[in-house]
Amino acid sequence: MEAMFVERPTDDVVPCRASACLAAEARRHETTKEWILAQSCRGATPLAWRVFVVTIFFSAAGPLRAAEWIYNPGTGNSYLLTASQTFEQAEAEALSYGAHLVTINNEPENTWLFETFRDQVGPAGVAWIGFNDRTQEGLWVWLGGAAGGFWMRDDPSSTSFTLWRSGTNEPNDCCGGEDAAEMVFIEGPVGYWNDANTGGSKPGIIEHPGPPIPALGPGGQAALILLLPAAAVIILRSRDRSRRMAPPRG
Ligand SMILES: [Ca+2]
Ligand SMILES: [Ca+2]
Numbered sequence: 320m321e322a323m324f325v326e327r328p329t330d331d332v333v334p335c336r337a338s339a340c341l342a343a344e345a346r347r348h349e350t351t352k353e354w355i356l357a358q359s360c361r362g363a364t365p366l367a368w369r370v371f372v373v374t375i376f377f378s379a380a381g382p383l384r385a386a387e388w389i390y391n392p393g394t395g396n397s398y399l400l401t402a403s404q405t406f407e408q409a410e411a412e413a414l415s416y417g418a419h420l421v422t423i424n425n426e427p428e429n430t431w432l433f434e435t436f437r438d439q440v441g442p443a444g445v446a447w448i449g450f451n452d453r454t455q456e457g458l459w460v461w462l463g464g465a466a467g468g469f470w471m472r473d474d475p476s477s478t479s480f481t482l483w484r485s486g487t488n489e490p491n492d493c494c495g496g497e498d499a500a501e502m503v504f505i506e507g508p509v510g511y512w513n514d515a516n517t518g519g520s521k522p523g524i525i526e527h528p529g530p531p532i533p534a535l536g537p538g539g540q541a542a543l544i545l546l547l548p549a550a551a552v553i554i555l556r557s558r559d560r561s562r563r564m565a566p567p568r569g
């Protein structure tokens with residue numbers, strides 16, 4: 320029986336030279352360019368690949384940059400060191416991830432944070448943690464919630480773990496008011512705490528429950544959620560259409 324051939328519309332499918340296709344397949348797609356060429360040879364449209372490539376580009380660039388979360392097996396939570404900013408701005412960034420500035424529950428967690436971020440805090444030498452007495456002077460609570468406990472000087476009912484620097488009688492609410500705590504990295508070896516003015520600029524430590532969240536920030540996640548499924552649908556539909564246009568076997 321004579322095979323039937325259907326002509327492909329020339330504006331729909333990427334033209335492909337047989338030798339280039341074979342060469343790309345033979346090298347097992349060693350480069351992204353060869354992989355895209357091989358996929359194009361199979362019938363995916365230029366539009367599908369434009370959507371795919373643009374999505375990947377914007378997912379990796381600028382405001383969509385990857386966030387580097389570090390997992391602590393001891394607490395089962397993930398941590399991120401922010402850029403330098405005020406206490407309020409650092410907490411706002413934490414909220415954008417569905418998290419808060421860190422709640423430190425015990426000395427092992429404090430030691431892990433000190434050793435993990437000691438080389439990353441930069442010249443500031445300090446980083447915001449979630450402990451603060453913004454609501455009531457002298458009553459220290461955690462942004463992460465009541466489970467972290469509270470602390471007041473000379474109050475035996477205090478429930479929170481603390482590691483205030485003792486040499487300068489911290490927290491001392493110095494210099495017109497200090498209502499947020501920072502971990503001090505430049506005085507070892509354990510990462511003592513100091514209260515500081517909330518308007519100061521320094522990195523903050525964010526704690527997110529559970530294992531590392533997806534590497535992309537909120538913008539990148541939104542882009543992937545919206546664009547990658549669209550690219551996949553376009554690619555699958557174009558390949559399906561190409562398959563229907565292909566000559567029958569035999
Ligand atoms: Ca204070
Ligand atoms: Ca202080």
